[in-house]
Amino acid sequence: MSFPNPLARVFRPPPTPGVLAVFGHLDAAVDAVIALKRGGHQGFTVYSPLPRHELEHALDQPVSPVRMFTLIGGIAGCSIGAWVSLYMSYDWPVQVGGKTIGSIPPYVVIMFEMTVLFGALTTLLGIGFNVLLAATHRGTIAYDPRFSNDKFGIFVPVAAAQSGPVETLLKGCGADEVRRA
Amino acid sequence: MSEGMNRRRFLSVLGVTGGGAAALGACGVGSEPAQKLIPYLIQPEDQVPGTATLFATTCRECPAGCGLHAKTREGRVIKLEGNRESPINHGRLCARGQAALEGVYNPDRVTTPLARTAQGTLEPISWDNALQRLGDHVKEARGKGIAFVTGHEAGVFGELVDEWTRGVGGRHVAYEPFAFEALREGNRLAFGIPAVPWYGIAGASYILSFGADFLDTWLSPVEYQRAFSRAHSFDASRGEAEAMAKFVFVGPRMSLTGMNADEWIPAAPGTEGLLALAMAEVIVRERLGASVDVGPVRDLLGRHTPDAVAGAVGIDAEAIARLAREFAKAGRGIALAGGIPAHYPNGAEIVAAVNILNYVVGAVGKTVQFGPNSSVDMASSFKEMVDLVADMQAGKVALLLVQGANPGHSLSSFMQAWSKVGFKVCFATMLDETASAADLVLPDLHPLEQWNDARPRAGVFALQQPVMQRVWPDARQAGDVLLALAGKSDTFKDYLQSHWRAAHARAGHAKSFDDVWNEALQHGGVYTDAGSQSVRLAPTAGHIMAGAPAAPAFDGNTGDPVLVAFPSAALYDGRGADKPWLQELPDPVSKIAWHAWVEVHPETAHKWGVVDGDYVLLTSPFGAVRAPVSVTPGIRPDVVAVPTGQGHTALGRYAKGRSFNAFDLLSGAANGYGGRTFAVRVAVTRTRDHRFLASSAGDPRDVGPGEEIIRVLPLARAQQLKPGDHPFLQREAPEYAEPALEGWAEEQRKKANLGDYAGPHPRWAMAIDLSSCTGCSACVTACYAENNIATVGEDLFVRHRQMSWMRIERYWRGGEGGEPVRGVVTPMLCQHCEQAPCEPVCPVYAAYHTPDGLNAQVYNRCVGTRYCANNCAYKVRYFNWYNFAEVGGEHEAWPAPLDWQLNPDVTVREKGVMEKCTFCVQRIRGAQHKARLENRVVHDGDITPACAQSCPSEAIVFGDLHNETSRVAQLAADPRGYHVLQELNTKSGITYLARVVHGEEA
């Protein structure tokens, strides 16, 4: 339909041309990453069925901003907890057991629980938000089901014209197979 | 104005009968039924919807004749309270009296005349038809024998019955299962006067009861209990010697009365008289008593020295001598005989012996006065009843009318002779055993719907007036029926008035009759003092107890334990069994409700290998019953005891088919003095069956002596206490820390006093004097009545799910190692703590603290977590496990029209909410509103919770703790004062005043 869907860009970004390499061995994939970086390639994507520190070292990406989400969430939760319990006590003062109307010690429990709750929720928010953001400016890129099982993979976004050298580079690093996508 | 009379009440009572005459007219003595919620067309000016109107009348639940104030709202009686002007009960009322309400509203009342059909069923008929039949039978029965059996009637109705029976040539038997033949006969033997004197217990300094249960069932319990607490409750202000009378109880079983004794002498059954004579002997020999002529009894006493009787009685001679000396030295002593001993084969002699004791000690004329005699002796003797039964057997009775009595329950021989009677008519409010077997049942009016009068004792003329529109329009007062039968046109009210008019004329009163009559209506009667007459020992006194001192022979095989049947404190002879309040009222001693039991001494129980709840088969020469055992230390090992009142085969849903009928074990023959013997030897055989006792007390293994709950002081120590002493105060913190802690607490209080809490407020509080409290449980029923507390029934009671906001805790102490057994009691109710543990744990603020110090429970907000109940150390919160108000529900507490008794000022609680004592908050607010209207502050005494109001021993005082001049504030400062579980720092609002006992151990 002609009617434009604003979310389409986010969830179905347009496909990106490039080269996809499948690696059976971890160290091969690592070598490829290093080679690519040396070759000045940017924004290529590495697939792995599990997080491996070797890859991370090779890629050495900036620290994830998720932690800020957690921190802010936690602080917000704590203060909301304090506000809720104290405000609601003084909103309609009711004496129970001769205790003070707004007594902090019991409310610490509420504050703590709210801290954890909000911290956890904002963390989820953070990862979802960041991953989605990355996805949108990467565009739709090639994938191989084996990547979630026992193969590592690298996708290099290059126009079909310049893909020749990339293919040879990846092959050189010991990719099991390399194909255009 | 008479004592205990305050302006407010006086006005409202006055209000009744001014325009009340109109109100009464409308309030339907006429048979015209009004189908409106407020059952009158033109609203009398004194009847304001939402405010209560009090009618003064007289209680007919027992022969005592206490004065009532019937509290009516919108034309319906919702509560019965004592009439403060009555010289009998002085504004107090027992549980039985208050439960009369459930007699009016009982869902199983007879609503229309019933006649026996050919098929033998009872079918409704019209009044004309009924009167027709009755008239015919009266005609044909003339000369063939007509008998009229009523209950104890000390009033005009009795006279009407006499008149009527005379007219038709019949006889009138006033049947009371517990008639007081022995008293009458004993007094005749001793003094030649067959009358029951007035006993001045209040003034006594030494009370010696030979089985007389004057706190639960004997003669006039409310009057005597009030008097007893005046004499026996500790009052330092009365001085060293007078501080507190000593009370010694002689009897085989520790009844409620015995439980309040300082010393319990479990004499062998039937030897109480010997003990009395021996004491008299000591007093005479040692010249301790008054200088009276003991000629007639000199050699009688000679034969009964302490040494001579000690063996038979089972107490050593020294003890007897000690008692005698104490008794005589006390000055104003009084000895009472009654209860079970007065129903032994030698009951009359026991009474006579005790009279002799009274005489030689000089009590007669002082604490025992002839003249203001009780009217209980107007009941026929058991012998007359037995004769009637014989005549019935012999077919000499063609027509039998029964009203206000239920011999079908208490006298099996009566029912055996029943069928031999030509025609049986019952005037009945309930289909009891007798009525349900009758040929013609006429729906009678309940005493609260009747005109009548009563003479509790000489000089007291109590009036009885209808307090509301009759509940069942088709019911008619027996008096009216009799008059109609006699072809008279006037009603029983006219008949009553004519009698009063005559009396008025005789008295030559200054005021006009109408004034006298109206005043009588206002004040509940006319109260005069009858002069006392002096008496001397009669020659017959010397002839009692001929032969060697020994216990009497009881029916049954020697060697078997003696069984005594005692009148149940709640159900009496069974007339209370149709009232759920009384069924659910735990017995003051055994704490059992809803069923009967047999009391067995621990040693005996161990010997027989039975425990609580095991069924034993009790076989007497006259019958056998299966009874669940209740092991109690308060009984002689060679005696077992059963209460009367249960085991009905009719009498409505609440009474029918509950455990066993104690009367089945008793002889139907009259004994020597024309009375009935309530003791018999029974063979006891163990059965395999077991039940859980419906007891409000926990498992005896867990209950213990309750030292933390009830504090007891020996008299000596109590007298040493000076104002400012706090023998029971425990310090939680060391001396030096106190100021700091106080400061901190003060800070907390400041921080907590926001909003509604700011500024000065009263602090409602209560003081309960345990040296007055007898455990009679009148307060419990008062609480049920005032606060719409549901009765839960036997099954839930067994599961400890009763809702009783006020419970009387009874702990046994002593017993081991020869030390005396003592039962101690305390009322336990919400303590309205200042720092209540129940409040902060409620997640929804349903339990919270009001500015005036009440521990409130918001039913509408409660979600029923029950956390509050767990955290309440006193365990005085009660949970609605079911919807007790559900119409037609399995656990419905108020089947119509019982729901009419509900107090409109109090919410009926829903299923799933917590409830508890509110200090009768509706009365507090009522008094506050009233004060505001009258533009004044609330005075001390304006507010009386239902429990305090009913308490016959005046043990409960309520008021504002912040007002130093209030009585409660003064009592709270009493050295005997203590808080239960004070160490929990709940700052409880109830101050208990320690119980005081004669003797060392506490």
Place this chain on the structure above:
Amino acid sequence: MTMTPTTAPERTTSRVTYDVVTRTIARTLGNPGRGYYLLLGTAVGLFAFGVICLLYLLRYGLGMAGYSMPTYWAIYITCFVFWVGIAHSGTLISAILFLFRSGWRTAVYRVAEIMTVFAVMTAGLFPLIHIGRQWFFYWLVPYPNERGLWPNFKSPLVWDEFAIGTYFTVSTCFLIMGLIPDIAAVRDVATGWRRKLYTLTAIGWRGTNEQWRHYRPAYLYLAALATPLVLSVHSVVSWDFAMAQVPAWHETLFAPYFVAGAIYSGCAMVITLLVPLRKLFRLEQLVTVHHFENLAKLCLLTGMIVCYAYSIENFVAWYGGPTPERQAFWYRAFGRFWWGGWTMNICNAFLPWLLWFKRVRTNITALFVIAFFVNLGMWMERFVIIAVHLAGEPFAPFVRAGYNATWADWGIMAGSFGWFFMWFLLFVKNFPSVSVAEVKEELPPPRRAAGKHA
């Protein structure tokens, strides 16, 4: 993460490759047999029975249950605490052991986590069931209302509500987080409707470096948040009792005592569930005796703490001196409910001593039996603390009374087990019950030249 592959071989046979892991776990999904349906049917049946009992309760009132004054709390709260306790080991294993970098957790933590989530789901029902007016349960929640009333934050029950709510949310997040890469893994080998399901639930996971980059720290932070939460939740539950003044409830010891007990019972429950699961799903290769031994060690540790707590509370009752406290513990040991007290002592305090022996720890059958009795004992512990100490409440001796549970109590308790196992069974047949990605972390990665490090 510093996973040295040299530690791997001793854990799993080196024949196990990434591919084997994926296949083994993927094999556990789908095509259930008759036995499975039988189990599921039983669970659903029990649950249905519980629901019927609950309907009775709602219609007629709590009187249907066996309560009798002063035992105002009984089986339902017992079950509540029991299930909350069960819920603890899950997050402990997945979060705390994650922070401690103990590798062995990877094989078992998924089962522990699903157990956690479903146990909290079960526990959460009981406070609603046990209140008198269940239809007003939401009054405990602070929501604006025209009455202007708020809940009472001083009440431990409100703390409880917050703690349980938070715990349920967080442990669910944690479970889902861990699941996503594994769902992706099974998605890529699945077919048919399952493939659609997994595609949907994997929410686009492909294991790109960008995804892992955010995923790993996020998981770490969740673990960091969940760790104090685990310790707090049962502390708060314990304060329901410790904040009250009932003797034998009012103890400062309660928080650690309950937490240890919770983890203890949790690990026992993991063993109870894992032993049959391992057999049925033929996971011997992934879940080895070594894992059970570690679980057993965890049981031993917490069991010893519980043992200590028992002895110390009895000691303090005697040494501290308040009479009611002494009476309470005397009642526990020799009162009418002595059997309860001794069951809990034997099962919880004495039984774990067996785990000192390696031969016991490495014997699956023995572990299974011990775990079962520990579960029994822990349930009994809660019953003793709640029902027995209320029945024998020494402050008000006059009303101390017995307690007899009724069909309504047992029915709803059975229903809760049905409810739990219903969800558990549904889960394990449809989602990977052993982590795919994390088990792979324990394996030597495929290299061209083995042993050569990048």
